[in-house]
Amino acid sequence: MNKLTLMAIFVTFNLMISGCLSSKIDQDDAENPSEYEWEDDGELVIVTYDVYGLTDEMLTQFETETGYEITLLKLDDAGSILDHLLQHKGLQVADLAIGLDNTYLQTAIDNNVLWEHFAELENISESVLEPYNGPLAAPFDHGYICLNYDSEIVDGENYTVPESLWDLTEDEWKGKIAIPSPETSSPGRAFMTATTDYFSNDQDNETEWTDWWSEMSSNEVIITTGWSEAYETRYTGGYGEWTDGYVGDAHIVLSYCHSPGVESWYNGNWTKSVALDIPGSSFHQVEYAAAIQGGNLDAASSFIEYLLSSEVNSKMPVENSMYSVLEGSDLPEENGYKFHSVVPQDPASISSTAIAENMETWLKQWNSAMVDG
Amino acid sequence: MNIKFSNVCAFLAYTLLVILPLWLAVDRLVWVAGFDPSAWISSLENNYISQGVIEFTFYQALISTIVTMAIGLPIAWQLGRYKWPLQSVVKAILTVPFVMPSIVAAMGFLYIVGKAGLDIRVDESTWFATLIIAHAWFNMALIIRFCEPVLSTLDPKLEEQMRLLPAGNTKYGRFRNLWLPLLAPSIAAAACMTFVFSFTSFALVRWITLGDNTLESVMAGVGSSAGIEGYMISRNEIVLGSSMIQFTILLISLFLMSWLQQKRQNLLPQASEVIVKKRNPKGWAIIGIGVLFSLSPLIAVLLASFRIRNTDSSGTNYSWDTSGWEFAFTSSNSISSAWEALFNSLGYAAITLIIAVPLGWILAQTIIDVEKSRPRLARTLDVLTMLPFAISSVMIGLGVMLGMIRIDAEFFYSFWPTPALAHIMITTPFVVRIMLPALRSIEPAYDECAKTLGITKWRRFTEIKLPLLKGSILVATIFTLAMSLGEFGASWVVTRNSDWTTLPVMIDSLRSIPYKNSLTAPAACAVSSVLMGITLILFTWAEKFRSARDGGMF
Numbered sequence: 001m002n003k004l005t006l007m008a009i010f011v012t013f014n015l016m017i018s019g020c021l022s023s024k025i026d027q028d029d030a031e032n033p034s035e036y037e038w039e040d041d042g043e044l045v046i047v048t049y050d051v052y053g054l055t056d057e058m059l060t061q062f063e064t065e066t067g068y069e070i071t072l073l074k075l076d077d078a079g080s081i082l083d084h085l086l087q088h089k090g091l092q093v094a095d096l097a098i099g100l101d102n103t104y105l106q107t108a109i110d111n112n113v114l115w116e117h118f119a120e121l122e123n124i125s126e127s128v129l130e131p132y133n134g135p136l137a138a139p140f141d142h143g144y145i146c147l148n149y150d151s152e153i154v155d156g157e158n159y160t161v162p163e164s165l166w167d168l169t170e171d172e173w174k175g176k177i178a179i180p181s182p183e184t185s186s187p188g189r190a191f192m193t194a195t196t197d198y199f200s201n202d203q204d205n206e207t208e209w210t211d212w213w214s215e216m217s218s219n220e221v222i223i224t225t226g227w228s229e230a231y232e233t234r235y236t237g238g239y240g241e242w243t244d245g246y247v248g249d250a251h252i253v254l255s256y257c258h259s260p261g262v263e264s265w266y267n268g269n270w271t272k273s274v275a276l277d278i279p280g281s282s283f284h285q286v287e288y289a290a291a292i293q294g295g296n297l298d299a300a301s302s303f304i305e306y307l308l309s310s311e312v313n314s315k316m317p318v319e320n321s322m323y324s325v326l327e328g329s330d331l332p333e334e335n336g337y338k339f340h341s342v343v344p345q346d347p348a349s350i351s352s353t354a355i356a357e358n359m360e361t362w363l364k365q366w367n368s369a370m371v372d373g
Numbered sequence: 374m375n376i377k378f379s380n381v382c383a384f385l386a387y388t389l390l391v392i393l394p395l396w397l398a399v400d401r402l403v404w405v406a407g408f409d410p411s412a413w414i415s416s417l418e419n420n421y422i423s424q425g426v427i428e429f430t431f432y433q434a435l436i437s438t439i440v441t442m443a444i445g446l447p448i449a450w451q452l453g454r455y456k457w458p459l460q461s462v463v464k465a466i467l468t469v470p471f472v473m474p475s476i477v478a479a480m481g482f483l484y485i486v487g488k489a490g491l492d493i494r495v496d497e498s499t500w501f502a503t504l505i506i507a508h509a510w511f512n513m514a515l516i517i518r519f520c521e522p523v524l525s526t527l528d529p530k531l532e533e534q535m536r537l538l539p540a541g542n543t544k545y546g547r548f549r550n551l552w553l554p555l556l557a558p559s560i561a562a563a564a565c566m567t568f569v570f571s572f573t574s575f576a577l578v579r580w581i582t583l584g585d586n587t588l589e590s591v592m593a594g595v596g597s598s599a600g601i602e603g604y605m606i607s608r609n610e611i612v613l614g615s616s617m618i619q620f621t622i623l624l625i626s627l628f629l630m631s632w633l634q635q636k637r638q639n640l641l642p643q644a645s646e647v648i649v650k651k652r653n654p655k656g657w658a659i660i661g662i663g664v665l666f667s668l669s670p671l672i673a674v675l676l677a678s679f680r681i682r683n684t685d686s687s688g689t690n691y692s693w694d695t696s697g698w699e700f701a702f703t704s705s706n707s708i709s710s711a712w713e714a715l716f717n718s719l720g721y722a723a724i725t726l727i728i729a730v731p732l733g734w735i736l737a738q739t740i741i742d743v744e745k746s747r748p749r750l751a752r753t754l755d756v757l758t759m760l761p762f763a764i765s766s767v768m769i770g771l772g773v774m775l776g777m778i779r780i781d782a783e784f785f786y787s788f789w790p791t792p793a794l795a796h797i798m799i800t801t802p803f804v805v806r807i808m809l810p811a812l813r814s815i816e817p818a819y820d821e822c823a824k825t826l827g828i829t830k831w832r833r834f835t836e837i838k839l840p841l842l843k844g845s846i847l848v849a850t851i852f853t854l855a856m857s858l859g860e861f862g863a864s865w866v867v868t869r870n871s872d873w874t875t876l877p878v879m880i881d882s883l884r885s886i887p888y889k890n891s892l893t894a895p896a897a898c899a900v901s902s903v904l905m906g907i908t909l910i911l912f913t914w915a916e917k918f919r920s921a922r923d924g925g926m927f
Contacts, residue, residue: 050887059706071872072707074882075597083597084870086604091782093870111604183422184594222584223421225594228887233583242684243888244487247494247583367607370421 033116033135036297044068044299045094047084047292049077050228053141053320054098062306068299077226078104078186085113085292095295096303098140101287102131103189106356108290109136117291119304128286128325131352137288138304140313141322144344145190145283146257147177147276150237153251165198165281168252169215178222178234178250182366185226186285191254192366193355194283194348201280210369217373222250231255237273238263257282261331261341262321269335275342282344287322380739384754387736390728391761391798394776395768399613401600401775406609413614416607423591423611427618430572430587433501437508437571438564444509445516445563448663452517453524455653463660464517465916466667471514472912473671474859476877477901479580480884481670482507484677484898489691497585504581508571510670513663516563519637523559528642529649558636565633569626573619573765575862576877580884588615589862593767596866600775616768623763671905678898682891697895701883708886709872711900714879717792718904721875722857724793725800729853730846732797733758733804734812740805741812758805761798769798770866786871795863800853807852811845844918851915858907876904 048054059070073094075081081097082104088094089111100108108114116135128139147162154161162168168177180188192213199209224230232240235253240246256262256275263271289307291300306312308325316324317331331338406413417423448467457463470478486494486503493499532551535541540550575589586594592615595608679693704710736758744751761769773795777785785791815838823833839846861877868878883897 050885052887054707056705056707070706073870073872074707075869076885080597080869083601086601087597087778087870088782091778093782093786181422217421224584228885229583232888239684239889242488242682242689243891244489244682244894245483245494245888246488247496247500249496367419367421371419371424 031112031115031293036115038295038297040296040298042068042299043071044096044296044303045071045073046096046098046303047073047075047081047094048098049075049081051099051287051320053316053322055319058312058319062303065306066299066302068302077184078189079184082108086111089113090294092294094292095297096289096300097292098289098307099186099287100137100290101186101190101285102352103186103193103285103355103359105132105137105288105290106352107359110356113293115291115293115295115297115300117297117301117304119301119308121305121308123310123327124308124325125327125329127284131284131286132288137290138308139286139325140289140304140307141316141320142284142286142325143322144257144342144347145187145194145254145285146259146342146344147278147281148235148237148253148255148259148273149276150235150251150272151274152272153236159251162252162276162278164278165195165212166215168221169212169219171219173219173252175220175222176250177216177219177252178224178230179216179254180227180230181223181225183363185224186287187227187254187256188223189359190283190285191281192362193350193359194281196358196362197348197350198280210365213366213369214373217370223370227255231259235273237271239266252276256322257344258323258331258337258341259321261337261339264336264340265318265332265334267335271336271340274340277342277344279344279346280348282347284347286325377739377742379735380742383732383735383739384757386732387758387801390732390794391801392757394772394794394798395761395764397779398600398768398772398775401779402609402613405600405602406606406613410613410617413610413617415614416610417588417614420607420611422595423586423615426586426588426591426615429585430589433504433508433578433585433587434568434571434574437505437512438568440505441509441512441567441571442516442560442564444663444666445513446520446560447659448513449517449520450524451653451656451659451663453521454650455656456650457656457660461916463664464521465912466664467517468514469671469909469912470510470667471512471518472855472859472908472915473511474861474877474904474908475511475574475576476580476861476880477674477859477905477908478507478511478670479576480677480880480898480901481674482510482577483580484673484680484894485670489677489680489682490673497583500582501585504574504577507577507581507670508567508574510666511577512563512567512570513667515566516560519559519563520556523556523637525646525649526643527555527649528644530644531642558633562630562633562637565626565629569623572622575765575767575865576881579881588619589765589767591615592765592771593862593866596767596771596774597869599771600778612768612771616765619765619768620763623765627759627762674898674901674905678895678902681895684891697892698899700892701879701896701899708882709874709879711876711879711896711903714874714876714900715903717789717874718858718876721790721793721796722854724790725796725857726850726853728793729797729800729804730849733801733849734808734846736801737805737808737812740809758802761802766795766799766860766862767866769795770863772798773863773867774870789873792864792867792873792875793857795867796857796860799860799863800856803852803856804849807845807849808842811842815841847918848915851911851918855908855911855915858904858911876900880904 063070075084078099078101081099085097085108114136117138119138121138128142153159159172179191182189182192195209195212199212222234230253231238232243233245233247234250236248236251241248260271260273260275263273289304291297310326313324313326314329316322331341417427452464482503484490535547535551541547573589574587575593578587578590592612595611598605598608599612678697681692681694681696683690683692701711740751740754777791819837820833823837859877864875864878865881868874880897880900883893886893
């Protein structure tokens with residue numbers, strides 16, 4: 001065989017393979033539920049991130065009760081769950097996604113990567129169904145996104161307690177605020193969404209929400225990949241200071257309005273962390289469990305039902321550090337959980353349709369604002 | 374001479390296993406992002422997620438290289454010029470960091486600077502310094518391995534003669550006119566490799582710095598959303614831009630290395646180490662510190678695996694027990710047990726060994742076979758086998774990930790050996806590099822003589838070729854095993870969408886669990902200790918065969 005033949009084999013081979021694979025992925029339209037086809041193989045593959053609520057005991061109980069075998073694929077964050085769904089569209093890799101929130105859900109729905117589940121949902125609180133009330137996803141926990149501050153340092157003397165978002169662009173906050181990135185983290189995305197609303201409703205008509213982010217970028221705001229790095233590694237006011245890897249360079253962090261309550265719950269009714277209820281800057285976040293297109297719909301639906309059963313869901317505040325979605329449920333009073341948790345007076349109000357329509361543009365604008373800042 | 378069927382098969386297999394996945398990945402990324410290299414590069418600066426990453430990558434690699442040389446050179450000098458008790462043990466300790474998986478080093482340094490250690494991890498400057506020190510720790514072996522043989526075998530007569538000459542009658546003069554020109558190619562080669570390793574550093578950057586990224590870690594970060602049609606186009610551009618810069622830098626350094634290797638070939642009079650070396654009691658200050666530096670992250674990892682944090686209302690205290698190990702070796706729904714990771718890692722290493730070593734060997738043989746009759750083809754094949762050197766492990770991981778999604782995702786996700794493919798891609802080129810000189814050094818006359826004596830092909834292979842190649846095959850074997858076991862970047866990308874795990878990936882996942890659970894960091898260190906133990910066994914085994922080979926390469 002001569003050189004040319006050899007090279008020809010390589011080239012043809014490569015072209016052959018690439019040619020047949022370069023064609024576009026099928027852009028199939030949303031299927032009609034009656035056309036769904038799946039195989040119940042007795043397994044349930046769940047794509048999720050570090051959702052505390054999926055405890056071993058809880059998963060094992062489901063396995064014993066239903067006979068399904070659970071495999072957890074733990075990804076880095078909510079953004080990675082969406083990536084996974086889009087990356088594996090039309091391929092049967094996983095059955096159930098747990099952890100997309102109301103800022104991510106619509107993108108998943110628009111890309112037809114979800115199937116309608118047939119879990120019977122009862123007794124879900126109305127406010128939780130507000131952002132999305134359909135069969136493609138079931139809410140399993142919720143909470144309000146809020147800035148938190150370390151009241152031992154931000155005591156009104158050394159640091160003034162901020163009263164508006166613009167206050168955070170002051171010099172004293174340079175490099176002292178940690179916010180998870182809206183590109184990768186769901187609380188980060190929720191907060192960015194809130195700022196679009198906050199600045200469109202403020203008295204000032206000259207500045208936009210992107211101006212605030214540019215100012216924040218100039219003020220060296222710490223943008224982290226996920227919530228854990230912001231809260232555990234950077235924030236001085238939380239439990240992070242007792243943990244390995246702690247740095248502690250931020251006195252304000254983006255977390256939940258009930259995070260101080262969680263601190264208090266674990267510390268025996270004590271916390272130095274306080275939720276900052278700046279009107280219009282908080283966001284009602286709802287997290288969802290959703291059946292994945294092409295997956296085992298029986299298993300996914302029965303897990304959703306289990307997750308929303310009062311036995312499992314009522315434990316959300318304790319097991320998952322989030323509110324339960326059940327009607328009439330609330331945070332426990334013990335150890336100051338409820339006392340230290342704030343229900344924001346005036347959370348940002350943006351419809352899910354607006355979120356879905358604008359998210360891509362917002363993210364681009366946010367990126368430009370941060371790069372220019 | 375005609376090309377043999379086995380040679381064609383080997384190259385087809387190589388194309389299929391190594392080139393194809395990369396090709397598919399690049400093809401996919403370009404298809405999503407559009408072919409516009411200048412846009413790829415500028416997207417690195419136009420996106421907040423990757424802004425400043427080019428600068429940081431170059432800057433930290435440069436500082437790492439300088440610091441590594443500053444730490445490594447005095448040690449290499451002491452080790453090379455003077456006699457030390459337990460010489461080989463000291464040398465082994467000083468060079469062991471290089472074979473340690475970087476994730477193990479990351480865990481060690483995190484413990485040293487963290488809350489339970491020196492507690493100095495407070496701001497950007499400390500974690501940048503930690504990163505640089507960690508890179509120096511990792512790469513210091515390079516300068517020792519490159520310079521020490523030159524120093525320890527130079528005939529002392531040469532220096533004595535120099536003393537008589539005006540240019541060499543002072544210490545500085547001898548350094549300037551004898552040692553520097555003599556050592557320069559070795560120092561440059563070590564610096565070049567240190568730069569490359571720091572440039573493509575992933576595990577250390579991922580764990581030690583916060584917010585700062587190298588091209589490698591930014592690629593890993595955005596890689597999960599790459600290759601999806603019409604979604605986050607900029608992510609594809611970032612990956613393409615990063616890998617293009619990496620490819621260029623790695624390619625340049627490959628050429629530089631081969632040029633420097635030629636320069637390093639020593640034509641000066643050599644003497645036995647016994648004659649060259651004298652005693653130097655003062656040098657212990659340097660060697661002692663070097664040994665301590667070398668061992669501290671390794672000891673830290675082991676200690677940290679038993680150090681458990683207890684936080685209650687009275688504050689935080691630490692106790693010593695084995696609960697971190699128990700946590701690591703107990704399987705749960707959310708995290709697999711270290712047994713599974715160990716089993717997978719050993720399995721993948723075995724598969725990599727079974728495929729990469731024979732494949733690399735046949736490829737090397739093919740290059741030699743066609744060298745005489747078709748030198749240009751031989752050179753093409755040679756370059757083709759070196760191609761993966763110029764591609765970072767995260768890109769190789771993306772290649773496998775996108776490749777498997779495009780070919781048959783369901784099959785590959787349920788096919789346990791899949792992650793081994795990335796390891797094969799990474800190790801095969803090294804096997805080729807190890808086997809090429811070994812195969813070249815076999816005199817064709819041996820085979821011809823045996824042939825005329827009527828010895829069968831099989832016996833000629835087992836009784837002549839195999840014994841002659843034994844050393845190199847063993848080195849290739851150990852090398853392949855060690856690389857596969859410690860491989861992190863590619864495995865992390867390939868396994869992130871699956872429930873497969875390997876020892877390095879498990880260390881990363883354990884450490885990524887929110888720290889509320891006080892056992893995650895000790896458990897990560899327990900798994901690191903296991904990986905460290907296996908690597909040490911392989912390293913000791915490799916040291917036994919090193920004497921038979923030149924001291925230069927690993």
